[in-house]
Amino acid sequence: MSESGETAFALSRAMGARGDFARALSIVDRALLRTPRSIHLKTARHALNVKLAGGALPKRLEKFVGEDNDHLRAFVCPMPFERMDESYNGDILLCCGHWLPTVIGNIMHTPDRRGNELC
Secondary structure, three states: OOHHHHHHHHHHHHHHHOOOHHHHHHHHHHHHHHOOOOHHHHHHHHHHHHHHOOOOOOHHHHHHOOOOOOHHHHOOOOHHHHOEEEOOOOEEEEOOOOOOOOEEEEOOOOOHHHHHHHO
């Protein structure tokens, strides 16, 4: 997402939390003109339209128009975002490498800058 898209998304959430859905939708629509492929802005636009129509918004979408209700925490394991492992041969593994051996690089063959990006 571009910087303008991130700003629009943040404003949309703040205004949505206050119940100002029409103004939030206006900001999201303008941002989508600049970043039409943003899935976050498209989802925010959908959620805002549902709210403006008086419809019930699924819990998983509430964070797009207000405060994050941590609904997805029950469905998404946070460990890949919090932990990396290194195996004996230098493989860099996401999360718990012994449970889910997903190699994303090798410390012996990966330039230093790549390792810094992963941390």
